[in-house]
Each structure stands twice: as C-alpha cells, then as structure tokens.
Amino acid sequence: MANPLYARLQQTANRLITSYGQAGTVTRETPPDPNEGGDPVPTPYPAKLVPMTYQAREIDGTVILVGDVQLYISAVGLAITPIPGDYASVNGKTYRIINSDPNLYDGATPVVHICQARIA
Numbered sequence: 001m002a003n004p005l006y007a008r009l010q011q012t013a014n015r016l017i018t019s020y021g022q023a024g025t026v027t028r029e030t031p032p033d034p035n036e037g038g039d040p041v042p043t044p045y046p047a048k049l050v051p052m053t054y055q056a057r058e059i060d061g062t063v064i065l066v067g068d069v070q071l072y073i074s075a076v077g078l079a080i081t082p083i084p085g086d087y088a089s090v091n092g093k094t095y096r097i098i099n100s101d102p103n104l105y106d107g108a109t110p111v112v113h114i115c116q117a118r119i120a
Contacts, residue, residue, distance in 0.1 A: 002106060002108040002109050003105075003106040003108075003109065006105055006108075006109040006111055007109055009111045010075055010076060010109055010110070010111045010112070011076070013072075013074065013075070013084070013112040014074045014075070014076040014112075015076040017048045017049070017050050017072055017073075017112070018042060018048055018074065019063050020050055021049050021050035021072070021074070022048070022049060022050070022051075022090050022091055023046065023047075023048060023049075023090075024046075024047055024048070024049045024088060024089050024090030024091070024098070025044040025046055025047060025088070025089045025090075026043050026044070026045045026047045026073065026078065026080065026082050026086055026087070026088050026097075027043065027044045027045070027086060027087040027088075027089065028042070028043050028045070028080060028083075028085075028086050029041065029042045029043075029071045029085075029086075030042075030043060030089075038094045042087075043087075043115065044089075045078060045079050045080055045120055046077070047073050047074065047077075047078050047088070048073070048074040048076075048077075049071050049072065049073050049074075049088060050071070050072040051069045051070070051071055051090055051091065051093075051095075052069060052070045052071075052072065053069055053070075054067055054068055054069070054070060064116065065118065067118065068098070068116055068117065068118050069095065069116075069118075070114060070115070070116060071090070071097070071112075071113075071115040071116075071117045071119050072112055072113070072114055073088070073112070073113040074112065074113075074117060075102070075110035075111065075112055075113055078113070079092075081100070081102050081110065082097050082102075082113050082115050083097065083100055084085050084098055084099060084100060085097065085098055086100075087120060088115070088117055091112055093106065093119060094119070094120045095117035095118060095119055095120055096117060096118050096119075096120045097115045097116070097117050098115075098116045098117060098118055099113070099115065099116040100113060100114075100115045100116075101113070101114045105118075
C-alpha cells in the first residue's frame with residue numbers, strides 16, 4: 001500500500017524539478033521483431049529533468065567517468081520508469097542512461113528517478 005508521506009515527497013520533488021529543471025524527453029527503443037526484422041522503434045516520453053554534474057571526488061574513472069551527469073527526472077506524469085539503455089534529451093544534448101534508481105521507498109511510489117547518464 002502506498003504511503004502518503006512518499007506521495008508528498010514525490011510532489012515536492014516534482015515542484016523542485018519543475019522550478020529548476022527543464023523540459024526534455026526520455027526515449028525508449030523497442031527492439032525489432034525477431035521474425036520480421038526491421039529497425040528499432042524509438043518512443044519519446046515527455047519529462048521534466050535536471051542534469052547535474054558529478055563532483056570530482058565522485059568520478060572514479062571506472063563506473064563514473066568524466067563527463068557523466070546525474071539526471072533527476074520527475075516521476076510525476078512520466079509514463080515509464082527509465083532503465084539502462086534509454087536515452088534522455090535535455091538542453092539540446094542526448095544522454096544514454098547507464099544506471100537508474102527510481103527511489104521506491106515504499107515499493108509503490110517512485111519519488112524521483114535519479115539516473116547516471118553519459119553523452120550519447
């Protein structure tokens with residue numbers, strides 16, 4: 001059962017991301033049909049995002065590379081949960097999502113999606 005505290009936290013995160021973030025998209029590519037073939041079909045989903053750079057002490061050169069960013073993506077109104085392999089476009093740049101954390105503290109309500117992303 002959803003906890004009302006996490007619904008309030010989700011609304012707070014959405015308000016902050018809306019105030020300080022930007023409009024963008026999260027794009028998921030559907031793989032081609034294994035029998036028919038073809039090209040992957042990209043499906044863009046509108047999102048509100050805040051791209052933030054990692055601090056120098058967080059960059060280890062193996063998991064987090066120079067140029068990687070953290071994307072804070074509002075869960076409100078987003079039809080999908082971002083997963084590794086998706087693309088996020090914001091501020092004229094396209095990033096490939098490397099890691100994603102939906103922050104499901106109660107197992108039901110995604111508070112905010114925090115993703116590690118690399119320029120595509």
